[in-house]
Amino acid sequence: xxIDKPLSIVGEGRETTVINLYPQLHKTEPNVIGQYWSYxxxxxDVEADDFTLQSFSINTPEVGDKTGGILSIxxxxxxxxxxQLFIGASINGSTGTLQTTYF
Numbered sequence: 001x002x003i004d005k006p007l008s009i010v011g012e013g014r015e016t017t018v019i020n021l022y023p024q025l026h027k028t029e030p031n032v033i034g035q036y037w038s039y040x041x042x043x044x045d046v047e048a049d050d051f052t053l054q055s056f057s058i059n060t061p062e063v064g065d066k067t068g069g070i071l072s073i074x075x076x077x078x079x080x081x082x083x084q085l086f087i088g089a090s091i092n093g094s095t096g097t098l099q100t101t102y103f
Contacts, residue, residue: 001043006050014084018057021087023069043069043087049076057084 001021011017021043028037043060051073060068070088073080078096080089085103 001045003044003046003048003051005048007048008052009054009056010052011055013055014057014082017055018059020059020061021069022061025068040068042072044071044073046071046073046075046078049093051075051077052079052081053083054079054081055083057086059086 023043024041026039026041030036040060043058053071058071062068068087070090071085073089073091074093076093076095078091078093080091080096080098080101082099083101085101087103089103091098
C-alpha cells in the first residue's frame with residue numbers, strides 16, 4: 001500500500017480494528033551456485049506530510065523465517081497513536097508523534 005497525500009486513518013480500536021497486509025515477496029536472481037534470497041517489499045509506504053494512523057492492529061504474513069514488510073513513513077507531522085504493530089517501522093521527518101503504540 002502506498003500513500004502519497006495527507007491522510008488520517010482512524011480505526012475503532014486496536015483490539016477490534018485489524019488490518020492484514022500481504023506485501024509483495026521479492027526474490028533475487030540465483031547467484032553462481034544457485035542460491036537466491038527473498039524479501040518482502042514495504043507493507044505500508046507513506047511519502048506525505050500530515051499522516052495519521054490511529055487505533056489499529058496491523059499484521060503481515062510469515063513465510064518461512066521471514067515476516068512481511070515494514071511501515072515506512074517519510075513526512076512531517078506524522079502521528080502514530082494507539083496501535084499494535086506486528087511489523088517493523090521506519091519513520092523519518094520532523095515534529096512527529098508516536099504514542100501508546102506497541103511493536
